[in-house]
Amino acid sequence: MAFENLSQQLESAVGPELRDQIMDGSDKARKADKFRKARWMKGAIERMDALVDEPTRIRILEQRGHTCGWRGRAEKIAKMRTKCSTLELFVEGLKPILAGNGVELDGRTIITSYPRCYCGAVSATKEPISMTYCHCGKGYWMAMFEHVFGKPVKVDILQTVITGGDSCRFAIHVPEEEF
Template sequence: MSNNTPPLDFEKAWQGKLKTGLDQYLAPKERDRILAGGEHLTMESAAKDKIIWSCKMLERLEDVSDEKTRQEIMTGCACHYPKAELDDARGIFLETGDVDQVIDLLQAKFEAFLRDVLELDEELVLEIISKGWGLAGVREGDRIIATKIPKSGYLAEYFQSGDPAEKRKLYCHCPRVRDGVGDDPQLPREYCYCGAGFYQGIWETVLREPIRVEVLESVMDGGDVCTIAVHLPESITVDNK
């Protein structure tokens, strides 16, 4: 599993993805109104400044779009798992049509990442696995419930900390806002559809079908973890339960 490194200026790259998503639904004048002020933000900008702007951006977007549209725009801002590393998962699905075999493969990749890349102690690896965290998720009928691990660079600190607020900041994967998790103002859960897009991208690559994702829990609004439901398409769940 690759440990994704943000671009030199992650903020500018993220703003570019947001602009692309807005272009699919809004006229240029309306798009520019939604984005107003974001052009001044960089990776060096304070997390609080980015959170304040993001809250206002989402408020403006809410005025001109429905919930489904906002979620689709935000999932389009996601970082993605390398598609080349999903070729074997796609191959298994093409050969077997079995989502559970794909989940098993993704779980094996995730466990290898913990042991071989992060070089975690086996006790910690087993604890993470027991929680059901990670890349693969756990199948529950026509959904896959995926719970992220804490940000890999902060795993040791996360498990050592006894402060719930600090643990949420160490857990968050978003380089834009993680330093402001739990502070005022608080980003709405809708923002975290960006993170949900990571899992959407995986399953759309494997299944080659549109995938709906749902944020069930987020550290951004007080949850202990970030949990995403991946809703499998009917064509999969009917034939392969």
């Protein structure tokens, strides 16, 4: 799924020629162990960094994150959201749903953190990978909270494990109209 999704996002954004350059070697990587897959993905992201402008790269990876498996959690969060009268209660309600993730509130910003990269396409990496890849995780959180709030949500990447951080941390900015 990871390879097909990236290939589709690339073709849509930059066309088949650039997609083929970036996806070079993916046929072998699909059948490889998790370490070789992660190494291939590192190379694909490096090729993307060299061939595609930054706003387009970010859009491609954010869209990829929008297709990741967030919907089940988002439904639980949306249901819980209807029972919360304050942002503080909402954040407390997030903690059991996002079990395994740190969840804290900083003003109107929800900070999520987790000790490792959960993405199966790169989590086995032994070398740092470009921050470009982490926009996929950003897209995951955007999609989840846009579903919950029914409007666009700004998310910032604070740090990530695959770029050398000690945890993955994302800042989810709660829309002003909420709570």
